[in-house]
Amino acid sequence: MRAAVIATGAELVAGLVKESNSNFIARELSEVGIELVNIFICGDQKESIKQNINYARQAADLIFISGGLGPTKDDITKVAFAEELGIEMTYSAEIEKSLVKFFKKTQSEISENNFSQAYLPAGAEILENRHGTAPALKFTAQGKQFYLLPGVPIELKSIFNKQIKADLVSLTENKFLSQEFNFIGIGESTLAAEIEKLKLDQRLIISYQAGRGEVKLRIKFNSKNNYAAEQIGQQLIKNATEIIKDKFSTYLYSFDDQDIVDIVAKTLQEQGLTIAAAESFTGGTLAERLTAKAGSSGFFKGSVVAYTKELKNKLLKINNKLLDKYGTVSKQCAEKMAANVANILETSIGISATGAAGPDPLEGHPAGTMFVAIYYQGEIRSWKLEKSYGRSLNRFYASQFLFLELKNLLTKIKEEDKLCLKK
Amino acid sequence: MRAAVIATGAELVAGLVKESNSNFIARELSEVGIELVNIFICGDQKESIKQNINYARQAADLIFISGGLGPTKDDITKVAFAEELGIEMTYSAEIEKSLVKFFKKTQSEISENNFSQAYLPAGAEILENRHGTAPALKFTAQGKQFYLLPGVPIELKSIFNKQIKADLVSLTENKFLSQEFNFIGIGESTLAAEIEKLKLDQRLIISYQAGRGEVKLRIKFNSKNNYAAEQIGQQLIKNATEIIKDKFSTYLYSFDDQDIVDIVAKTLQEQGLTIAAAESFTGGTLAERLTAKAGSSGFFKGSVVAYTKELKNKLLKINNKLLDKYGTVSKQCAEKMAANVANILETSIGISATGAAGPDPLEGHPAGTMFVAIYYQGEIRSWKLEKSYGRSLNRFYASQFLFLELKNLLTKIKEEDKLCLKK
Numbered sequence: 001m002r003a004a005v006i007a008t009g010a011e012l013v014a015g016l017v018k019e020s021n022s023n024f025i026a027r028e029l030s031e032v033g034i035e036l037v038n039i040f041i042c043g044d045q046k047e048s049i050k051q052n053i054n055y056a057r058q059a060a061d062l063i064f065i066s067g068g069l070g071p072t073k074d075d076i077t078k079v080a081f082a083e084e085l086g087i088e089m090t091y092s093a094e095i096e097k098s099l100v101k102f103f104k105k106t107q108s109e110i111s112e113n114n115f116s117q118a119y120l121p122a123g124a125e126i127l128e129n130r131h132g133t134a135p136a137l138k139f140t141a142q143g144k145q146f147y148l149l150p151g152v153p154i155e156l157k158s159i160f161n162k163q164i165k166a167d168l169v170s171l172t173e174n175k176f177l178s179q180e181f182n183f184i185g186i187g188e189s190t191l192a193a194e195i196e197k198l199k200l201d202q203r204l205i206i207s208y209q210a211g212r213g214e215v216k217l218r219i220k221f222n223s224k225n226n227y228a229a230e231q232i233g234q235q236l237i238k239n240a241t242e243i244i245k246d247k248f249s250t251y252l253y254s255f256d257d258q259d260i261v262d263i264v265a266k267t268l269q270e271q272g273l274t275i276a277a278a279e280s281f282t283g284g285t286l287a288e289r290l291t292a293k294a295g296s297s298g299f300f301k302g303s304v305v306a307y308t309k310e311l312k313n314k315l316l317k318i319n320n321k322l323l324d325k326y327g328t329v330s331k332q333c334a335e336k337m338a339a340n341v342a343n344i345l346e347t348s349i350g351i352s353a354t355g356a357a358g359p360d361p362l363e364g365h366p367a368g369t370m371f372v373a374i375y376y377q378g379e380i381r382s383w384k385l386e387k388s389y390g391r392s393l394n395r396f397y398a399s400q401f402l403f404l405e406l407k408n409l410l411t412k413i414k415e416e417d418k419l420c421l422k423k
Numbered sequence: 424m425r426a427a428v429i430a431t432g433a434e435l436v437a438g439l440v441k442e443s444n445s446n447f448i449a450r451e452l453s454e455v456g457i458e459l460v461n462i463f464i465c466g467d468q469k470e471s472i473k474q475n476i477n478y479a480r481q482a483a484d485l486i487f488i489s490g491g492l493g494p495t496k497d498d499i500t501k502v503a504f505a506e507e508l509g510i511e512m513t514y515s516a517e518i519e520k521s522l523v524k525f526f527k528k529t530q531s532e533i534s535e536n537n538f539s540q541a542y543l544p545a546g547a548e549i550l551e552n553r554h555g556t557a558p559a560l561k562f563t564a565q566g567k568q569f570y571l572l573p574g575v576p577i578e579l580k581s582i583f584n585k586q587i588k589a590d591l592v593s594l595t596e597n598k599f600l601s602q603e604f605n606f607i608g609i610g611e612s613t614l615a616a617e618i619e620k621l622k623l624d625q626r627l628i629i630s631y632q633a634g635r636g637e638v639k640l641r642i643k644f645n646s647k648n649n650y651a652a653e654q655i656g657q658q659l660i661k662n663a664t665e666i667i668k669d670k671f672s673t674y675l676y677s678f679d680d681q682d683i684v685d686i687v688a689k690t691l692q693e694q695g696l697t698i699a700a701a702e703s704f705t706g707g708t709l710a711e712r713l714t715a716k717a718g719s720s721g722f723f724k725g726s727v728v729a730y731t732k733e734l735k736n737k738l739l740k741i742n743n744k745l746l747d748k749y750g751t752v753s754k755q756c757a758e759k760m761a762a763n764v765a766n767i768l769e770t771s772i773g774i775s776a777t778g779a780a781g782p783d784p785l786e787g788h789p790a791g792t793m794f795v796a797i798y799y800q801g802e803i804r805s806w807k808l809e810k811s812y813g814r815s816l817n818r819f820y821a822s823q824f825l826f827l828e829l830k831n832l833l834t835k836i837k838e839e840d841k842l843c844l845k846k
Contacts, residue, residue, distance in 0.1 A: 012449075012462075013449055013458075013459045013460065013461070013462065014449060014453050014459070015446050015447075015448075015449030015450035015451075015452070015453050015459070016450075016453075016630075018441075018443070018446050019446070019462075020441070022464070023438050023441045023442070024438075025438075026435075026436055026437060026438030027437075027438030027439075028438075029438070030437050030438050030439075035436075036436045036437070036438070037436065037465065037466065037471060038436070038463065038464065038465050038471070038475070039435075039436065039442075039462075039463070039464035039465075040461065040462070040463060040464075041445070041461065041462035041463075041464070042460065042461050042462075043460065048460060048461070048482075051481075051482070052461070055478050058474075059471075059474065187531060188493065188494070188495065189493075189494040189495065189534050189536045189537050190531070190532060190534060192494070192495045192496070192534075192536060193534040193535070193536055207433050207434070207497055208495050208497070209434050209439075209440070210493070210575065218439075277728075279707075279710075281714075282711075282714075283710050283711055283713070283714025283715070283719070283723075283726075284702075284707030284708070284709070284710030284711035284712075284714060284726055284728070285707070285711050286707070287702075287706050287707030287710075287711075287728045288705075288706055288707035288708050288710075288711045289707075290706070291704075291705075291706025291707060291728070291730065292706070292814075292815060292818070294781070294782050294783075294814055296706070296730070297730055297731070300706075300730055301730055301731050301734060302727070302728045302729045302730045302731065302734045302738065303706075303707055303726075303727075303728035304725070304726075304727055304728070304738070305700075305707070305710045305714070305725050305726035305727070305728070306725045307714065307719070307720055307723055307724055307725045308720070308724050308725065311724060311725045311768060315725065315727070315738075315767075315768075344738075345734060345738075358717070359717050360717075368529075386529075387529060388528045388529045389529070390553075390554065391715075391717055392715060395715070
């Protein structure tokens with residue numbers, strides 16, 4: 001079973017409105033294991049809609065068409081559909097009745113235009129629309145199933161959930177099992193090359209997606225709704241997950257679409273730990289990302305953004321001798337910043353970032369030379385990062401990397417706590 | 424000239440990612456008066472991409488294809504394109520060279536996979552991609568123009584703006600004259616109602632677009648490349664611009680797609696002024712936005728994010744009596760924060776923000792009660808903002824508002840300087 005979605009509307013191709021119905025339908029279809037092969041977005045000219053219905057029929061057996069069911073002149077989806085499939089239009093007394101009822105209920109005046117909504121392709125089944133006047137239609141012809149849906153997202157969603165979803169399960173033989181992995185600190189191509197070396201079972205479908213300062217890996221298995229195959233698929237995914245976890249433990253930070261800061265924030269709260277940041281080139285990014293989370297006052301106390309050497313000395317109490325000897329773009333400076341900010345702001349953890357974000361070099365270090373550090377209970381760890389993603393992504397990447405290492409540290413603390421409790 | 428967009432990627436038809444490139448291209452085409460007739464979204468199977476290229480060729484003469492130019496196995500747009508158009512693939516030494524350079528610069532390891540990016544359809548023109556390794560391609564065949572673009576939005580946008588936009592103007596008979604206005608501190612519907620009252624010339628096309636913490640207004644005139652009409656259009660737009668400038672001077676901050684912080688940063692640099700921030704609920708947003716700009720070390724010294732009452736006292740030297748009397752969510756606290764941070768960090772200007780970002784109330788003030796202040800040469804101005812945009816947008820909006828008022832102050836300083844020079 002292959003599906004296609006056609007979204008119609010002049011506002012969509014003019015860029016005035018971001019089309020969102022197709023994404024909703026895509027996610028719903030994916031849930032039940034129906035493959036969506038194509039989305040078509042076109043304006044509201046009849047010929048264009050007909051052409052897109054034609055494309056969709058070539059590509060798929062299950063076709064959703066959204067938009068153009070309203071009462072105005074540009075609402076001609078039903079006519080285009082009937083013409084393309086060679087069906088007559090008929091007047092539905094049933095729809096007329098429900099229109100009259102709707103307008104009575106909303107105490108608004110019914111216009112001539114509204115009655116145009118009572119015409120429908122002969123043989124179409126009416127799906128009730130509780131949120132608007134445009135009824136949705138279901139139509140089966142030539143072995144293909146069509147759904148004509150209103151373009152207003154709330155109306156489409158409600159009809160889909162209440163009157164279509166249940167139909168779909170019976171339409172598919174597929175059932176996809178899948179597992180997602182999110183990585184920081186490893187590039188898409190390196191990850192792909194490493195995954196290839198693992199020689200995972202060939203029945204697994206592997207895909208990658210690069211995000212901002214992170215990479216997503218997804219493994220999928222099509223069990224075709226077969227119980228035995230499902231058992232095999234679950235086992236294959238479980239095995240692959242173990243292998244991937246084992247191989248990439250330092251880069252892998254979550255199995256779903258979470259923000260790394262959410263994980264860090266949650267763990268800090270659970271562990272009753274507090275944190276402060278000392279920032280140079282990240283210029284507030286660390287603090288901004290931590291405080292973006294509701295409830296951050298429970299673990300975040302504050303941050304010092306010391307952009308100049310003078311302020312690193314004045315606000316963060318870093319010895320001028322150290323600053324003169326190693327410079328501000330140094331491991332030594334990053335480590336002192338992390339330790340001192342934790343000390344001054346009286347927090348359990350201190351994190352820091354200092355370096356050259358770019359575009360220009362700093363103190364003889366090329367743009368993208370960045371030092372980050374984490375202080376916890378008298379111990380300091382630091383990392384040198386060398387990237388050339390450009391100023392903005394360099395800054396963001398450094399924060400991603402720092403939060404990843406913070407997550408790794410917090411996991412370790414949690415495990416040690418558990419050990420202590422056992423003892 | 425009719426255009427079509429094809430967006431490819433398994434994540435798009437699976438509903439995992441909301442496709443956004445087509446909307447960006449749609450808006451850009453609309454700007455120059457090119458009609459976008461169809462958007463096609465498909466997965467990353469070669470046959471499917473070929474089929475969609477075929478559809479697009481039937482519908483349009485100008486075709487944009489996004490996605491599938493990366494180094495992994497599922498990146499096969501170029502091959503699909505070459506096959507569909509019957510072109511050979513060739514190896515580009517030029518791309519290889521730039522790949523080697525890119526990886527050398529980023530000091531990351533180049534994998535075999537990466538070299539697959541050096542293959543391209545024979546005769547394609549290479550468009551440089553400054554944000555990634557995948558070069559974009561331009562190809563003209565059979566009277567049709569194709570652009571193959573990377574799927575990562577930031578890469579696509581940058582290539583489009585720098586290397587494609589100028590091409591498009593020559594492709595259309597329409598000629599739109601337009602003027603953009605950017606506002607902060609006034610809502611879209613209020614703005615629209617006020618603009619309506621102005622009764623601007625009916626030949627002008629007026630549109631609005633709500634952004635993050637700002638509203639864009641655009642007035643357009645289609646001169647259809649006719650000289651006389653163009654003269655009229657220019658006059659109409661000039662008149663309307665004067666009226667709008669006059670009416671909305673406090674909210675209007677720019678006439679193009681500039682970030683308010685760019686204007687502030689540039690003026691601070693020109694005036695030789697320095698700035699520091701004291702932040703509570705914005706949690707680093709003010710500092711982060713200022714330091715996002717290259718060259719910010721020329722005017723930005725640092726910021727203190729004091730999330731707790733204790734740190735407002737300890738780091739920002741705010742009297743505990745004041746904090747106890749008025750609370751941290753107060754005009755008095757905001758004003759002291761701005762003045763003290765300028766004093767401690769020895770800058771010309773101090774800005775501050777304190778309040779309840781949400782979702783919870785704070786010190787008896789509902790979420791969205793926010794105070795911001797600006798200190799300059801012994802004078803302090805402060806504002807109370809009451810919004811209920813939700814935590815994230817509340818924070819951002821406060822920063823927008825503060826930068827707008829900072830811009831207004833800097834404009835005043837600049838004008839006074841000019842007056843002094845004249846005297």
